[in-house]
Amino acid sequence: MEGTKPVNKKLAAAMSGGAVLVLALSGCSSDDGNKELDDWAKLVCDALPAQDAKVDAANDAIKKAATDDNAPANVQKTDSKAFQDMSDAYKALAQAVQTAGAPPGVDDGEKKQQDAVTALNGLSTSYAGLKKQVDTLDTKDQAKFADGLQDIATQLGKLSQSGNAALKNLEQGDVKNAMAQQESCQKVATSSSGSAATS
Numbered sequence: 001m002e003g004t005k006p007v008n009k010k011l012a013a014a015m016s017g018g019a020v021l022v023l024a025l026s027g028c029s030s031d032d033g034n035k036e037l038d039d040w041a042k043l044v045c046d047a048l049p050a051q052d053a054k055v056d057a058a059n060d061a062i063k064k065a066a067t068d069d070n071a072p073a074n075v076q077k078t079d080s081k082a083f084q085d086m087s088d089a090y091k092a093l094a095q096a097v098q099t100a101g102a103p104p105g106v107d108d109g110e111k112k113q114q115d116a117v118t119a120l121n122g123l124s125t126s127y128a129g130l131k132k133q134v135d136t137l138d139t140k141d142q143a144k145f146a147d148g149l150q151d152i153a154t155q156l157g158k159l160s161q162s163g164n165a166a167l168k169n170l171e172q173g174d175v176k177n178a179m180a181q182q183e184s185c186q187k188v189a190t191s192s193s194g195s196a197a198t199s
Helices: 003-018 035-067 071-099 109-135 142-162 163-170 173-181 183-195
Strands: none
Touching: 003 035, 035 071, 035 163, 035 173, 109 142, 109 163, 109 183, 173 183
């Protein structure tokens, strides 16, 4: 019996693309200083580091559980907490974007904002769903447990790919420039650049 180790590694590999806010802040270009937009960007950016750190910690926990020769019950417990943390992080980000309102002076700003909120809330719900799924896996049967993890790894891969689409849509043009000026967004971009380079 090959056990769950290879599947754990698949789960870890799926996680590596899941960096939440791979803010495309390369080359912080200067804008002309739209104060309203800068204030909006600060509201959103200030919420990012704590949630990004939470997602990173959850990713790391899943990877660590996957590389150790870990008992299924331990993997289940670690993954369950990690998925809950990720669900909470995306929910908090959705609230931050909702609270900030539509980016001022941006074409379709309200639609882009709502799309981002909907996408982030959707991710929160999806990770909560993965938590429920991992909680119901049979840890006493390694083969069944491995099959269940395989299914979760597949869903995780899809989630991590879809995760950034609406945020990227929100984060364009003047909005991108305004966010790039914010120290809190720069921190997230710098911390993500290592892991994001491969995703």
